[in-house]
Amino acid sequence: MRKKLTLFILLGWILLLIGDRVDELRVYQGAQIAMYAIALSSIVLLTGYSGQVSLGNGAMMAVGGYAAALTLNNLGGPVWFAFVMAVFVSALFGAFLGAAAARLSGPYLAGTTLALAVGLPEIANQFDFLGGVPGLLFDVGFPPERLGEEFTQYKWFFWIATFLALLSLFITSNILQSRYGRTWRAIRSNSLAAELSGVHVGRMKILAFTISSAIAGLAGAVLAMTISLVAPGAYTLALSFALVTGAVLAGVSSLPGVVFGALILVAIPEVADVLATRWGGDENLNNYLPGLIVSVLLILSVIFTPNGPGEKLKSRHHKKG
Amino acid sequence: MQKLLETFLIGLSTGSIYALMSIALVLVWRSTRVVNFAQAGQAMLSTYIGFEIATRTEIFWLALIIAIAAGALVGAGVDYFFMRVLFKHAVSGPAAVVAPVIATLGLLGLVRSIVGLVWGGEFKSIKAPASTDGFTIGETTLPFSPLNLLIIVTVFIILIALAIIFQRTNLGLSLRASAYAPEIAQLAGIRTARTRTIGWAIAGGVGGVAGMLNTASNFLSPYSLDLLLVFGFIAAVIGGLESMVGSVVGALILGIALTFILNYVGTSLVFIGGFVVLIAVLLLKPDGIMARGKVRRA
Numbered sequence: 001m002r003k004k005l006t007l008f009i010l011l012g013w014i015l016l017l018i019g020d021r022v023d024e025l026r027v028y029q030g031a032q033i034a035m036y037a038i039a040l041s042s043i044v045l046l047t048g049y050s051g052q053v054s055l056g057n058g059a060m061m062a063v064g065g066y067a068a069a070l071t072l073n074n075l076g077g078p079v080w081f082a083f084v085m086a087v088f089v090s091a092l093f094g095a096f097l098g099a100a101a102a103r104l105s106g107p108y109l110a111g112t113t114l115a116l117a118v119g120l121p122e123i124a125n126q127f128d129f130l131g132g133v134p135g136l137l138f139d140v141g142f143p144p145e146r147l148g149e150e151f152t153q154y155k156w157f158f159w160i161a162t163f164l165a166l167l168s169l170f171i172t173s174n175i176l177q178s179r180y181g182r183t184w185r186a187i188r189s190n191s192l193a194a195e196l197s198g199v200h201v202g203r204m205k206i207l208a209f210t211i212s213s214a215i216a217g218l219a220g221a222v223l224a225m226t227i228s229l230v231a232p233g234a235y236t237l238a239l240s241f242a243l244v245t246g247a248v249l250a251g252v253s254s255l256p257g258v259v260f261g262a263l264i265l266v267a268i269p270e271v272a273d274v275l276a277t278r279w280g281g282d283e284n285l286n287n288y289l290p291g292l293i294v295s296v297l298l299i300l301s302v303i304f305t306p307n308g309p310g311e312k313l314k315s316r317h318h319k320k321g
Numbered sequence: 322m323q324k325l326l327e328t329f330l331i332g333l334s335t336g337s338i339y340a341l342m343s344i345a346l347v348l349v350w351r352s353t354r355v356v357n358f359a360q361a362g363q364a365m366l367s368t369y370i371g372f373e374i375a376t377r378t379e380i381f382w383l384a385l386i387i388a389i390a391a392g393a394l395v396g397a398g399v400d401y402f403f404m405r406v407l408f409k410h411a412v413s414g415p416a417a418v419v420a421p422v423i424a425t426l427g428l429l430g431l432v433r434s435i436v437g438l439v440w441g442g443e444f445k446s447i448k449a450p451a452s453t454d455g456f457t458i459g460e461t462t463l464p465f466s467p468l469n470l471l472i473i474v475t476v477f478i479i480l481i482a483l484a485i486i487f488q489r490t491n492l493g494l495s496l497r498a499s500a501y502a503p504e505i506a507q508l509a510g511i512r513t514a515r516t517r518t519i520g521w522a523i524a525g526g527v528g529g530v531a532g533m534l535n536t537a538s539n540f541l542s543p544y545s546l547d548l549l550l551v552f553g554f555i556a557a558v559i560g561g562l563e564s565m566v567g568s569v570v571g572a573l574i575l576g577i578a579l580t581f582i583l584n585y586v587g588t589s590l591v592f593i594g595g596f597v598v599l600i601a602v603l604l605l606k607p608d609g610i611m612a613r614g615k616v617r618r619a
Binding site for chain 1: 441590
């Protein structure tokens with residue numbers, strides 16, 4: 001535990017040093033990677049450990065984003081309080097949904113969460129207090145002055161996002177190694193056997209859903225921070241798709257893998273942009289190439305390495321040994 | 322009273338489009354045990370092909386038939402080239418259970434991107450085969466139009482055709498047998514793999530009709546069938562995901578219920594209404610309205 005804490009602090013320090021040495025765009029992308037890492041860890045906890053599929057993590061992120069923006073805009077107060085509220089409200093939402101989800105098996109749960117991912121942006125469009133299509137502003141403010149005049153806005157985003165990512169990954173990894181993580185894996189492997197061993201399967205599933213939603217909500221608030229607003233257009237079905245892809249690439253049950261998944265998710269638009277420009281750069285190419293790459297990656301990885309690229313290497317290693 | 326009747330009739334027309342989508346989902350679920358989210362993509366692709374025919378020839382019915390054929394071909398192709406490969410890599414491990422459903426999601430994304438690359442994101446429309454102006458009785462014009470009537474009639478004819486295929490032909494018998502007990506069906510000499518591909522083709526064709534009819538009264542874009550997929554899924558769940566009759570009943574109930582919400586409460590609550598119906602059915606009657614005390618899931 002103490003060793004891990006030291007590791008995380010060291011990691012944070014290294015990331016800060018890197019953040020000082022690269023240009024603005026990379027710093028901004030660093031913040032995005034941190035955001036995706038948080039979001040992916042929520043899927044790892046839910047799908048990789050407790051065995052429940054959620055295709056609607058984008059919707060959970062939307063709940064967190066809107067909660068943070070509404071808190072900051074209406075109640076004011078310090079920025080950290082908005083993030084706390086994002087976690088709290090999405091946990092509440094997740095607990096409510098989890099109560100229904102815990103009784104559902106695979107296809108029903110997948111369909112229900114997909115329905116949520118399709119529908120939640122539509123709902124946000126319909127209500128005035130959620131700002132409609134343009135959405136709500138979410139401004140975490142300028143970096144504190146004592147950090148110096150050189151300190152840019154993007155670097156401030158990067159600091160906040162990295163800090164939150166490390167904090168949430170630290171907490172998540174401890175949860176997964178605790179009694180709860182073990183129980184979830186038992187439920188995933190054989191829920192009947194788990195039940196006979198005295199595990200409250202339903203209660204544990206709801207707990208997993210709640211924690212996972214809380215983490216996703218935090219990611220949603222971080223996403224809102226990096227683009228300075230919450231709008232239906234930010235939490236689309238495409239975001240949920242991308243998250244599922246990232247999670248499969250990360251190896252659904254590996255927490256360190258989320259950093260790899262997050263890196264790929266941030267790299268895809270970059271790669272698509274380069275390719276689109278090279279291939280003539282018409283509008284359709286720019287709009288749909290990233291989605292094409294995401295889908296192809298998702299299909300290939302789910303067919304050939306459904307448990308993540310890491311698992312393939314590991315199992316080969318075992319066979320040799 | 323008049324508004325009540327109108328709402329009911331328009332709900333029937335909306336619901337009958339949902340019925341096609343939910344039948345397509347149920348057909349695939351029964352044979353493959355996968356909720357095929359790519360169904361929206363397959364329907365979209367066949368509708369775009371139908372759109373091309375409709376704009377060139379201006380004959381809606383020809384476009385519809387081509388869309389059905391395209392849908393069937395795409396459906397069979399998805400099963401033959403995609404699902405078979407997926408199941409051949411039958412996997413173990415934490416992702417094994419979720420792999421097929423995630424794969425269909427990836428396929429939906431793939432079709433969407435390809436359609437976007439070819440046709441772009443702007444809204445397209447297909448000229449409706451019948452007037453969209455409401456019927457006029459005496460002095461009043463109803464919102465219920467000849468197109469709505471035509472949709473109901475078309476769907477009804479397709480349902481009859483499906484019923485004949487499933488109840489009266491050898492193909493239907495083998496489709497039902499391989500869905501009900503694949504191993505026994507195989508022992509009885511049915512080529513289950515091929516039958517399954519035919520099932521996917523039928524589902525694809527039905528999805529193509531759903532896409533065309535939805536587009537005739539609406540518009541077409543790479544995202545325009547997402548809600549149809551969701552409502553089709555909800556309808557299938559109302560029917561218990563196993564039963565074709567159940568899913569049609571579920572779709573009509575859902576269509577009428579949502580139209581009532583639309584006309585009497587407002588647009589903002591339509592989706593929430595559908596979601597509430599879904600959650601309510603899952604919690605209260607998880608085996609669907611057609612279940613006869615048989616427990617299927619733990």
